[in-house]
Amino acid sequence: MNQICEFCEKSFSSKSNLSFHQKTAKYCINIQKERKKDGEGKDEKSDERVCDFCEKMFTTLHNLQEHSKKCKKMIKHVQEKEIEEKMKELEKSDKKSRDRLKESLRKEYENKIDEKIEKQKKEYEEKLYQQKKEYEEKLLQQKKEYEEKLEKQQNVINTIAMRPSNTKTTNVVNNNNSRQQILNFNDKERLNSVIKNNVDHSVVKKGQLALANVVFQKYLKDDEGNQLYKVVDASRQNFEYIGEDGDVRIDIGEKKLTDAISKSNLTQHVSEIAKDIPNLYDKESGYLEAVIQLTNFEEDNSKFRKEMVRLAKV
Numbered sequence: 480m481n482q483i484c485e486f487c488e489k490s491f492s493s494k495s496n497l498s499f500h501q502k503t504a505k506y507c508i509n510i511q512k513e514r515k516k517d518g519e520g521k522d523e524k525s526d527e528r529v530c531d532f533c534e535k536m537f538t539t540l541h542n543l544q545e546h547s548k549k550c551k552k553m554i555k556h557v558q559e560k561e562i563e564e565k566m567k568e569l570e571k572s573d574k575k576s577r578d579r580l581k582e583s584l585r586k587e588y589e590n591k592i593d594e595k596i597e598k599q600k601k602e603y604e605e606k607l608y609q610q611k612k613e614y615e616e617k618l619l620q621q622k623k624e625y626e627e628k629l630e631k632q633q634n635v636i637n638t639i640a641m642r643p644s645n646t647k648t649t650n651v652v653n654n655n656n657s658r659q660q661i662l663n664f665n666d667k668e669r670l671n672s673v674i675k676n677n678v679d680h681s682v683v684k685k686g687q688l689a690l691a692n693v694v695f696q697k698y699l700k701d702d703e704g705n706q707l708y709k710v711v712d713a714s715r716q717n718f719e720y721i722g723e724d725g726d727v728r729i730d731i732g733e734k735k736l737t738d739a740i741s742k743s744n745l746t747q748h749v750s751e752i753a754k755d756i757p758n759l760y761d762k763e764s765g766y767l768e769a770v771i772q773l774t775n776f777e778e779d780n781s782k783f784r785k786e787m788v789r790l791a792k793v
Contacts, residue, residue, distance in 0.1 A: 495556070498531045502540070503547055505793065532556055558588050570604070576752050627697040662699070662707045662720040664739040670743045673698045680771070683752045686769030691786035694740070708736070710791040718785050733784045741777035749773040 483496040487507045491497040499509055530535045532552035537543040547553055555675075562584050569580065677697050682689040699708040709717045710727070717728045718730045730736055753759060755768045760767055772782065 486514065495531045499547070499553070499556075502544055505696055508544075511537065516719050528555045543577055555588075584710055626731065630731060660701055660705055660721055661723055663668060663723045664735050665723075667739075667743065670739055674743055674745055674748055677754070678748060680756060683749055683773060684756065684764075684766050686772035686782065687782040688786045690745075690773060690776075691783045691790060694736075695787060695790045706791070708791065710788055713792060716788055718787075733787060736787070737776075737784065738782075740780075745776060746774050 481492065483490055484495050484497060484501060484507060486501065487504075489500065489507075489508055501511070528543045529535070529542055530537070530543065530546060530550055530553070532550050535546065535550075537546060562581055565584070569576070588782055625698060673693070677693045678690065695708075700706055708718050708720050708730075711717050716732050718736070719727055720730065720731060722728045726729060750771060753766075756766055756770075758764045758766065759770070772779075776783070
């Protein structure tokens with residue numbers, strides 16, 4: 480049974496088509512507005528403003544009209560109407576041909592929707608990944624700049640504080656031709672020599688604590704026994720030393736020292752000594768754990784750093 484529009488008297492095949500027409504056709508909407516001015520038609524406040532396709536409710540007719548332009552179910556409905564129109568043109572064809580055409584048109588429509596959704600999803604994921612990458616790079620750069628700034632500030636402060644008492648020892652060699660009180664972490668040969676000549680079975684059996692004592696006594700002191708590496712902030716494990724250029728420098732978190740040891744021959748030297756340790760795999764001896772502490776020094780040197788602070792404070 481045909482549905483007649485009460486405003487423009489146009490005929491429609493279904494109630495849903497009639498409702499869609501009354502909410503989207505501009506000429507019909509204008510007639511409705513004219514009637515409302517004259518007190519006719521529906522009261523806008525009492526109108527439910529419900530989408531006939533997806534059943535969503537809206538507060539104003541304008542919002543419903545805007546929604547109708549992009550309602551997926553409505554679009555699907557229109558698409559199906561277009562399919563039906565095409566089917567009518569092919570009524571002379573047999574039923575199987577019509578079914579194949581209808582299915583083909585439907586799949587084509589669904590594939591286009593799926594491709595669009597997949598494309599939008601991929602673009603969104605790529606955007607998120609790029610934003611995350613840029614944010615991480617920014618944080619790393621800020622961290623690097625902060626550490627460099629902190630080191631420069633501490634160097635200036637300590638240079639000023641030590642200037643009166645260290646003028647002679649940090650800038651020139653005295654008349655007795657004794658070595659300057661400097662520390663060069665880039666001198667790999669000296670550090671390797673200290674490890675080779677002083678890290679023996681007794682040190683390896685005790686792990687990082689014994690290594691810290693060897694490094695402190697044999698590497699971080701000069702020939703006269705003067706301490707070259709001094710703690711300035713025990714809680715943060717920060718040390719100061721005089722570099723090869725004669726300026727006071729700060730080693731934040733003992734990083735320069737531990738990096739130098741990590742790049743030395745420590746792991747190879749300890750591995751050779753461990754082969755000759757009796758009862759190495761005896762759990763009660765603790766020797767294997769001590770060996771692992773030394774060979775795994777680059778990944779975890781917390782015991783070494785803590786012991787170095789204790790030794791430097793004594």
